[in-house]
Amino acid sequence: MTVKTENQLFSNRVHQVPQSFIREILKVAANPNIVSFAGGLPNPSLFPLNEMEECTLAVFKKRGREVLQYSETEGYYPLREFIAARYQQKFGLNVLPEQILITSGSQQALDLLGKVFLDAGDNVLLERPTYLGALQCFSVFQPRFQEVSLYRDGIDTEEFEEKMFDNCPKLFYCIPNFQNPTGLQYSLEKRKRIAEIALNYPTYIIEDDPYGDISFTGSHLSPIYSHLPEQTILLGSFSKTVAPGLRIGWMVANPEIIKKATIMKQASDLHSNNLSQHTLHEYLTNYNLDDHISKIINAYKFQRNVMMSCLEEYFPEDISYTRPNGGMFTWLSLPESITARKFLEKAMEENVIFVPGDAFYAGQPDTQTLRLNFSNVDEAVMRQALRKLGTVLENTRW
Amino acid sequence: MTVKTENQLFSNRVHQVPQSFIREILKVAANPNIVSFAGGLPNPSLFPLNEMEECTLAVFKKRGREVLQYSETEGYYPLREFIAARYQQKFGLNVLPEQILITSGSQQALDLLGKVFLDAGDNVLLERPTYLGALQCFSVFQPRFQEVSLYRDGIDTEEFEEKMFDNCPKLFYCIPNFQNPTGLQYSLEKRKRIAEIALNYPTYIIEDDPYGDISFTGSHLSPIYSHLPEQTILLGSFSKTVAPGLRIGWMVANPEIIKKATIMKQASDLHSNNLSQHTLHEYLTNYNLDDHISKIINAYKFQRNVMMSCLEEYFPEDISYTRPNGGMFTWLSLPESITARKFLEKAMEENVIFVPGDAFYAGQPDTQTLRLNFSNVDEAVMRQALRKLGTVLENTRW
Numbered sequence: 025m026t027v028k029t030e031n032q033l034f035s036n037r038v039h040q041v042p043q044s045f046i047r048e049i050l051k052v053a054a055n056p057n058i059v060s061f062a063g064g065l066p067n068p069s070l071f072p073l074n075e076m077e078e079c080t081l082a083v084f085k086k087r088g089r090e091v092l093q094y095s096e097t098e099g100y101y102p103l104r105e106f107i108a109a110r111y112q113q114k115f116g117l118n119v120l121p122e123q124i125l126i127t128s129g130s131q132q133a134l135d136l137l138g139k140v141f142l143d144a145g146d147n148v149l150l151e152r153p154t155y156l157g158a159l160q161c162f163s164v165f166q167p168r169f170q171e172v173s174l175y176r177d178g179i180d181t182e183e184f185e186e187k188m189f190d191n192c193p194k195l196f197y198c199i200p201n202f203q204n205p206t207g208l209q210y211s212l213e214k215r216k217r218i219a220e221i222a223l224n225y226p227t228y229i230i231e232d233d234p235y236g237d238i239s240f241t242g243s244h245l246s247p248i249y250s251h252l253p254e255q256t257i258l259l260g261s262f263s264k265t266v267a268p269g270l271r272i273g274w275m276v277a278n279p280e281i282i283k284k285a286t287i288m289k290q291a292s293d294l295h296s297n298n299l300s301q302h303t304l305h306e307y308l309t310n311y312n313l314d315d316h317i318s319k320i321i322n323a324y325k326f327q328r329n330v331m332m333s334c335l336e337e338y339f340p341e342d343i344s345y346t347r348p349n350g351g352m353f354t355w356l357s358l359p360e361s362i363t364a365r366k367f368l369e370k371a372m373e374e375n376v377i378f379v380p381g382d383a384f385y386a387g388q389p390d391t392q393t394l395r396l397n398f399s400n401v402d403e404a405v406m407r408q409a410l411r412k413l414g415t416v417l418e419n420t421r422w
Numbered sequence: 423m424t425v426k427t428e429n430q431l432f433s434n435r436v437h438q439v440p441q442s443f444i445r446e447i448l449k450v451a452a453n454p455n456i457v458s459f460a461g462g463l464p465n466p467s468l469f470p471l472n473e474m475e476e477c478t479l480a481v482f483k484k485r486g487r488e489v490l491q492y493s494e495t496e497g498y499y500p501l502r503e504f505i506a507a508r509y510q511q512k513f514g515l516n517v518l519p520e521q522i523l524i525t526s527g528s529q530q531a532l533d534l535l536g537k538v539f540l541d542a543g544d545n546v547l548l549e550r551p552t553y554l555g556a557l558q559c560f561s562v563f564q565p566r567f568q569e570v571s572l573y574r575d576g577i578d579t580e581e582f583e584e585k586m587f588d589n590c591p592k593l594f595y596c597i598p599n600f601q602n603p604t605g606l607q608y609s610l611e612k613r614k615r616i617a618e619i620a621l622n623y624p625t626y627i628i629e630d631d632p633y634g635d636i637s638f639t640g641s642h643l644s645p646i647y648s649h650l651p652e653q654t655i656l657l658g659s660f661s662k663t664v665a666p667g668l669r670i671g672w673m674v675a676n677p678e679i680i681k682k683a684t685i686m687k688q689a690s691d692l693h694s695n696n697l698s699q700h701t702l703h704e705y706l707t708n709y710n711l712d713d714h715i716s717k718i719i720n721a722y723k724f725q726r727n728v729m730m731s732c733l734e735e736y737f738p739e740d741i742s743y744t745r746p747n748g749g750m751f752t753w754l755s756l757p758e759s760i761t762a763r764k765f766l767e768k769a770m771e772e773n774v775i776f777v778p779g780d781a782f783y784a785g786q787p788d789t790q791t792l793r794l795n796f797s798n799v800d801e802a803v804m805r806q807a808l809r810k811l812g813t814v815l816e817n818t819r820w
Contacts, residue, residue: 068487077482084475089466092665128691135690160689267490269696291558293526297695298667
């Protein structure tokens, strides 16, 4: 018998799951001298710290032993009721609590959906560019990726129809509100058109919506789910509106999918943190979530404005960037004379970091793109750092 | 284009992952009139409730915003240091904090190891019977299962050697301390022999140890890991010693495996609940875990004794059962005249439930076996319910 080397024992998928370059960059960001536009971190100064502390205490008093015990895989029922009621209130959506599965962050929803739907070689259609964590997560299931171009008002729906016809993907994954990494939002027309097209195909749409609440214009477009509920799986999260450290997200889907995803969740981690589910519910009951979100919106909108004015003032004219109406990110395109990786090298000499865009592509990466986060850097620091980046660009191009 | 039906869109694995019968039974257990020996629940009266409340508060005061933020995938470093130091203290094991990955319960460790190691069709060797949650979890990765017989002092090591030779499994999964479902513990000799045999094969041993601390005899046998560290992955959990609702477990492995498992964890849920990791660490720093565990041991040992005396007193003589020296379960074998499922039907008429053993087999199930939990039922209730079960058995057999 030949004894295999350790490397040969790893599964095939191990070699296909991309390691997060962001994670590596974030290790650099631990250095306090570094100004980081790299992370996707909410601004911790906006966490409802006192409220969460108070609610945690209340939960311990009211039901301490219960929250420390094992609990239901589906999640804390009153929290599922709250989420269902909020969809009703915001979009007039009729979602039953039974159609909601609480997950360990919405990242876990992607893992569970991979388990429920993907066999090796299945087709998955993605936006170009897309969320790196989705690329990582789906890669575990060894699918074939296709991409559809993303423009200012959403994906190219003609190309979408072609890709659907040609590949008949099992899943189409999209982030219609203030996308990570681009900050772009789909128009209402495109949402409807996507639903119309998908209706003709045996495809589920995974509509990931962690940023939809953080809208700077006050407008909240109806989710694709509302136009095609039977074929859409809608994901949500409390990470950007309350606090990410609690790892509480959810998925909304038809009951058959929820049933399958629940079995997969049981196999994956039995259930999500019980104390955090109860604490969140206590917080959502005692406080007005939208009042809290409006503080986040005001702060991020201000920071977005600062970033936009800095990009206009300090950056060369041939550098283009998105003007996000919500969320936490903007997306830059550099001219051909410098790649984003090269730009990052120079930026790091100035103690400033960001994420080169190449990590966000399932297919051939666009090496001239990069992502800047505006939620987690204060005005003065942001101005100074973006001025430095502008100077770097001026100096390296000629 | 033919539109596939919804069922056809699910992955192949969906049809292979067994749904937990236990979960279905536990729904019945929500009825307060039911006496349940079915669950695997720690006794909530032993949770360190006041201490956890105090420690949560302390964490909010000391580092509130930090614990609500995203954090490292590997887990909170001081918690990893505590776990490493405890292995040193208990077993003289040299484990670096870098060899420890914090997981969302040790259930998640199984999921991550499936992702890291298993391709469809790979061989996985299991105890007969084994933990249902492991069966569920590994099934997701579509392996081929083999079984090795489990006796009072551990697996049959001759059969183990044969199965290793014949199948060369990638993974051997075992629970050497007070196994779920049988309550059995491997002898030191068998641990050493398993390590000797496995050394000759390209196989990783997953040594799951959620119950090892709950030893009624005061003896703590060295883990298989200590005899074969390069080829063993040791799993631990705070679910049975502190509280399961927090979903905090861990894996110990060589750095290369930890690196791969960390990438898989990032893809699965980014990181485990940050507040709970900090709170646990605060608790472990301020209080003596072993003092707390000794209270659990005293209580469970008493309940084990009550159960053993009831089984002796009320149950027919041809029913055999294990006499666990730790953990939370005993395992019964019925004579051929009645199956465990039939027994359960009759028991439910008396408002008593337990888990038939057939769910715990990867291969042909032994329909005459069943699992009784003794950690979560008080003495008076236990006596009355077991007396009823004894009567049921007497009445249905002739």
